[in-house]
Amino acid sequence: MTRATRTSPTLANVAAAAGVSRQTVSNVINTPGRVAPETRSRVQAAIETLNYRPNRVARSLRTRTSRLLGYCVQPAPVGMLNPVLDRFVHAITESAAEHGFHVLLFTAPAGAPGLDRYAELLAQQAVDGFVLSDTVVGDPRHGWLTAHGVPFSAFGRTWTGEDQGAWVDVDGAAGIGQAVAHVHAAGHRRIGFLGWPDGSGVGDDRLAGYQAGCRRFGVAPLVVRTDGGIEAGRTAAGGLLDRPDPPSALVCVSDLAAHGALRAVTERGLRPGHDIAITGFDDTPSAALPGIELTSLSQPIEQVGRAVVRMVLGPLGAAGPPTPPAGAAPHQLFEPTLVIRSSSHPKDDGGST
Amino acid sequence: MTRATRTSPTLANVAAAAGVSRQTVSNVINTPGRVAPETRSRVQAAIETLNYRPNRVARSLRTRTSRLLGYCVQPAPVGMLNPVLDRFVHAITESAAEHGFHVLLFTAPAGAPGLDRYAELLAQQAVDGFVLSDTVVGDPRHGWLTAHGVPFSAFGRTWTGEDQGAWVDVDGAAGIGQAVAHVHAAGHRRIGFLGWPDGSGVGDDRLAGYQAGCRRFGVAPLVVRTDGGIEAGRTAAGGLLDRPDPPSALVCVSDLAAHGALRAVTERGLRPGHDIAITGFDDTPSAALPGIELTSLSQPIEQVGRAVVRMVLGPLGAAGPPTPPAGAAPHQLFEPTLVIRSSSHPKDDGGST
DNA sequence: ATATATTGTGCGACTAGGAGT
DNA sequence: CACTCCTAGTCGCACAATATA
Numbered sequence: 225m226t227r228a229t230r231t232s233p234t235l236a237n238v239a240a241a242a243g244v245s246r247q248t249v250s251n252v253i254n255t256p257g258r259v260a261p262e263t264r265s266r267v268q269a270a271i272e273t274l275n276y277r278p279n280r281v282a283r284s285l286r287t288r289t290s291r292l293l294g295y296c297v298q299p300a301p302v303g304m305l306n307p308v309l310d311r312f313v314h315a316i317t318e319s320a321a322e323h324g325f326h327v328l329l330f331t332a333p334a335g336a337p338g339l340d341r342y343a344e345l346l347a348q349q350a351v352d353g354f355v356l357s358d359t360v361v362g363d364p365r366h367g368w369l370t371a372h373g374v375p376f377s378a379f380g381r382t383w384t385g386e387d388q389g390a391w392v393d394v395d396g397a398a399g400i401g402q403a404v405a406h407v408h409a410a411g412h413r414r415i416g417f418l419g420w421p422d423g424s425g426v427g428d429d430r431l432a433g434y435q436a437g438c439r440r441f442g443v444a445p446l447v448v449r450t451d452g453g454i455e456a457g458r459t460a461a462g463g464l465l466d467r468p469d470p471p472s473a474l475v476c477v478s479d480l481a482a483h484g485a486l487r488a489v490t491e492r493g494l495r496p497g498h499d500i501a502i503t504g505f506d507d508t509p510s511a512a513l514p515g516i517e518l519t520s521l522s523q524p525i526e527q528v529g530r531a532v533v534r535m536v537l538g539p540l541g542a543a544g545p546p547t548p549p550a551g552a553a554p555h556q557l558f559e560p561t562l563v564i565r566s567s568s569h570p571k572d573d574g575g576s577t
Numbered sequence: 578m579t580r581a582t583r584t585s586p587t588l589a590n591v592a593a594a595a596g597v598s599r600q601t602v603s604n605v606i607n608t609p610g611r612v613a614p615e616t617r618s619r620v621q622a623a624i625e626t627l628n629y630r631p632n633r634v635a636r637s638l639r640t641r642t643s644r645l646l647g648y649c650v651q652p653a654p655v656g657m658l659n660p661v662l663d664r665f666v667h668a669i670t671e672s673a674a675e676h677g678f679h680v681l682l683f684t685a686p687a688g689a690p691g692l693d694r695y696a697e698l699l700a701q702q703a704v705d706g707f708v709l710s711d712t713v714v715g716d717p718r719h720g721w722l723t724a725h726g727v728p729f730s731a732f733g734r735t736w737t738g739e740d741q742g743a744w745v746d747v748d749g750a751a752g753i754g755q756a757v758a759h760v761h762a763a764g765h766r767r768i769g770f771l772g773w774p775d776g777s778g779v780g781d782d783r784l785a786g787y788q789a790g791c792r793r794f795g796v797a798p799l800v801v802r803t804d805g806g807i808e809a810g811r812t813a814a815g816g817l818l819d820r821p822d823p824p825s826a827l828v829c830v831s832d833l834a835a836h837g838a839l840r841a842v843t844e845r846g847l848r849p850g851h852d853i854a855i856t857g858f859d860d861t862p863s864a865a866l867p868g869i870e871l872t873s874l875s876q877p878i879e880q881v882g883r884a885v886v887r888m889v890l891g892p893l894g895a896a897g898p899p900t901p902p903a904g905a906a907p908h909q910l911f912e913p914t915l916v917i918r919s920s921s922h923p924k925d926d927g928g929s930t
Numbered sequence: 931a932t933a934t935a936t937t938g939t940g941c942g943a944c945t946a947g948g949a950g951t
Numbered sequence: 952c953a954c955t956c957c958t959a960g961t962c963g964c965a966c967a968a969t970a971t972a
Contacts, residue, residue, distance in 0.1 A: 597957090
């Protein structure tokens, strides 16, 4: 006589109900091909009536896989970039689910000290692998995870030259190239770039895209750096605008910097889109606000999330309908989409055609 | 001769190293008081040298607890409200970690169909409880979880009158009350309210706060509804502004609505903060943008997250340094903070004092 | 020899009860 | 009888090797 605790049915219960052995039930679930059709349907009926679901924990213990992917949520979200990561979290959760995986969230300090948390989760067999984001130049996680043979994939390159692990990223250089081409096509010939300080992989990549664009169209580069904040962008953009030969277009490394530039422009009585073109990067919600209407580069986050999950699941032999391509390329670069708004192409201009 | 697979040390390994039984090692970890100090330190030394960490999965199987909290990430984030949920996710992850728990992410369709996902996770013993957010009027999850005896707590009330389960929320009525008091103190006597359609718990709550404020200060209520979008807010606010007796202050149910109102105001050549006061709700990043400077109500999300986790962990007997208060109140209401910017109090006005 | 179903065993930790001092 | 420690059994599942047709 067992306690009347609300306990879920087990493999044994199903086996008894169907009049077969436990192993046969297990086979029906994991390798249906090895079970005779007649038996199979009988077992499946029993599974239905008992509403049986395999206990994930017991399965994990036996198979030594948790079917969980670790993802570290950043302690201090920077600026306005959150919307991107927000969508990313949703994207990886959804993609993981399609492969029978779930996402386990944890926090960790940035840099090497945070590695302990990764090690902890691994030692506890809590996760099968990791999805990384917010990667920085010289990120210690890639090397550590690679050295320990832990499956992972990252949203963002390491920029170190050494090729450690799988990554997916958005082609910032190509994106900025689009922006440069866009303003050049609108007739702008003096095109400035509002960038980040030297040394950030993402910033350098976007700068490179700007420089390539300048070469391509034969215009002189005009670069100024800021630390990324709105105020800094405003000051830096102001410096460009106050030159004797001010640019007529300002391509910005981020929406945040672009907001600062917009401010600097309007302060000087100029109208964005008419007197000067401004573009940003990330297409954050604030870019679409009325009165802002910032042209920006939208990142295909959902695609990135799907690709990242596919890559980390590859070595894990994900259990999905189709087997993921085993020899899939460990890297993938997506191109952002230029969303044109009136900051670079005023509605009442009727320019095209 | 075992395979040379990179396998973590187990209880048995530690026991062998320390020259004790497995059970003694288990006691050292879980009930140190029952082990003689001398033995205890010897075992702890072995744990250190082997760098042993209990296998979460094995422990879960035996104790029938996963030390995981389920949290459903919403499929389609609405408007600009994400930053709030972004911070919330981080907050619950951090709070859970303090109690030895982790957060497991999953997706589910809204409403009753999504309950299957909750049931699935429960049947698989994948989680010990749930944290809910994005609750709506008549949300089916509360009743279902309560009926099944599943521990949970919610960010957001059910608004159904029936008291189902623990919740934490932000006092929208009190927040809007602050906004009304603020503009009233600035001399405004004709105060309009830009609200959501009838029937949304959150919207009705905020409206009630507005109405209470009007009664308190003896001003006539002036309410108009929108569906929440920027464009709708712009149209609705425009309707108020074009009246023969337009309001001189506009308290908005959300930042999104406020952005629409700002647009309507500037379109009519009015200056926010000077000619008319505008306030929003949520203090989204876009509220702080230069050229916007929207006065708004900031939600104490970190506190909310901590409280939500405390509540769901209560019935689970969380294992933390201090035992959580067993008879903790199942409800908690936090007051938002009014962040005053120039949309209601222009810098160059020098109003106060 | 092929197809199908079965028994035994262990994953790694906790719970229960017993043995030694 | 306390105190300390240990042996045996269990959680639910899947792997391996075995029976039965």
